[in-house]
Amino acid sequence: MKIKKFVAGSMQEATKQIRHELGNDAVILNSKKIEKRKCFGLIKKQGVEVIAVLDQDFSDAKKPKQPKAALPEQSPLPVKSDQLDLANQVKELKELLEKRDHEQPVDVLPEPLKKADQLLAKQGVSPAIRTKALGRLISTSLRNGEEWTEEKALQRLTDALAELLPENLDEGLAIRSQYVVLFGSTGVGKTTTLAKLAASSVLEEQKRIAFITTDTYRIAAVDQLKTYAELLNAPLEVCYTKEEFKAAQQKFADFDHVFIDTAGRNFKDGQYVKELKDMIPFERRIQAFLVLSATSKYEDMKELIRQFSSIPIDQLIFTKVDETDSLGSVMNLLAESKIGLGYMTNGQNVPEDIRYLSNASFARLLTGC
Template sequence: MRVKRYVVDTMPDAMQKIRDELGVDAVILSTKEMKIGGFMGMFRKKKIEVVAASEGSDVGASRKGVSRPSSGPVRPMTKSFASDVYMKSSESMPASGVSVSQRPKLPAEVDNPVLSRAFDVLHEASASSARRAENEITQVRTSEPRLTEEQRPPSASTGLYTPNSPREEHLLEEIREMKTWLEQLAKQQKDSRELPEPLSAFQELLLRKEFSPQLVEAWVDKVYDKWLDSKESMSEVELLEEIQSCVSGSLEGRIDGGIGENTRIVYIAGPTGVGKTTTIAKLAADQIFRARKKVGFITADTYRISAVEQLRTYASILNVPIEVVQSPGDVQRAVQRLEQCDIILMDTAGRNYLNEIHVAELHSLLNTTENSETYLVLSLTSKTQDMERITEHFSRYGLKKVIFTKLDETESVGPMFNLLQDYPVSMSYITNGQNVPDDLLVADSKFMIDLVMGAGRA
């Protein structure tokens, strides 16, 4: 048996060397990551150490007469390849143990000889390791004492294979790593595909605007498939139309028309500093001048004296009555005192709503009814992770409408779309300045598409 150790940058490099030097029947014995070089422990390069073995003593003889395929241009790989590889590879490890499945077929449209050879070697190495794992697991189980049903410890019925020893775990881990390498190989080919120029520019634009990689991939893949279906004959105008159609489709059911005609009470919630009080003033002006309604204010934001005074100032300018409350009972009495108003806008306390306890406290203050609406106000200048966590907390209490503020202070509109895709909420308004009542926009699909394409700054 010949045993050789390889130190390489990537697993496909190792596979190629193993195939060239040890032949197609070689078996990978172990793999591990390592770092080499550097200066005084710094700037070390990450490498992969692979130990492989072959039963034969002369690999060169077995390879005589086998011509190497010439390298040709790499054609774009379709998006189905990664999933095909994963599904075929997954079949090699059923719940009852480890077995060897048939070699998954490479898609016909992928004619890269290097990829084909790497795919062959990966499958053969995986199959050899699987056979070896199956034999060793059988030996381990035969040698270990069997437990009776009464002695067997209870375990959750997950339907997944559970290793019975560290030895089995190590063998299965190697197989999982091979699957990961297959997926990475497929992804590298997918990333190297040549997108049409408008679609490539669109992809770069989305990433600059901080759209999530998952959403970008979904949109680009959808348009790319349409381009392939047209036999790559779509014009630039047709591609742009397809892009806009894709964005529009993702917004279906995610845009709300604003405050309803029969709404009596509107609760405004959100963390500190997102512009809740100014937003309430804009909503009040919109209801007074556009909807011709009589408006009343309630504020529960007594944590900051300036918040109460700010709303009092707006109430004075708009000639609107205002009530200050501190408890759920106060809210009911304030609503009764404002019964002559057509609609009541309530400003809630700005709290740290990353803490779900504060969300629960706020929910107990609100008396949500059929003719009431609750809006969550979020600033587009906030961190995406914070926005998502706050939205998750509020969505547990049935909140479904969002107002995004400070559009004028950022170019990154991606988090807004990420939120709409990941949580069961809809967008009602966008604010893009400090001017009351001008800088309040009712969200609509056309404006949102313009934002994505870089044309909508209102």
């Protein structure tokens, strides 16, 4: 954070200087009229002294979705009085946040911020993301000259978390490709989730759909999908080789959506990732979802994403959200992997237990706001 004093002949001139030195994101904290003396103090001239601040963390970060209060083009800057103390306090808080020992309670923070931090810690949000989120919360409060009430802090925290998530698709565009493939570890809920997606395509959007499965590994896998296909009156092709997969793609070329199921594997073994890539031609027309269980350990999920780095994953799906009370690892994973959130599933019922979540909705789920 940069705080600087500017002395100029007029407010307009000061604004120009501030814009030149600190840029358009600067905010005026205080201004007062002064007398400038020239020529060894012989000539007195009226002027202004302005204190401006630039919160670099905030302006360097990805632009928030909400339009920020940038400097107006020509008119004088909005003057926020009595904020110098606040700015200093904020500066100290940010330094404290960065230096704090994450294992210790943050007693030094004002109560609403302490509560916000504790809430995230309880959810399992990593110290790095907690610091970033609180930093943004503080910046926004400073920018808007807001009081730190608990309610406001929670609201700002929710906004900050949403801004830390990677870009996401609009709800209406959730399924945007003709081919949709789900892959992931054994038993995470791929087939059930695929059936939920297919069912809502048919029932809510009246789309013409088909299924392909490459899961010929488990005896019961084909039957499981067949049951859903029959219920939805949709054709199903079982593919053992990539040639058969190509043929099935061609066969279903006229369908609105083709939902592709794959075998659950221990993808920590790179060989299985290779097999998946050999079978499925991951290209633009294929929307690829990596399915993860929200009950899995963060480190394991992170490793899995690393294993899949050679596959263009469009979005992540988190299943079994109903089986956990903490979504911090999901937040950490999304923020760090930069892969957007697709769906979350919260039960075994097909088709109802699935939701497409925007970043804002996910952040609200995390903070309970």
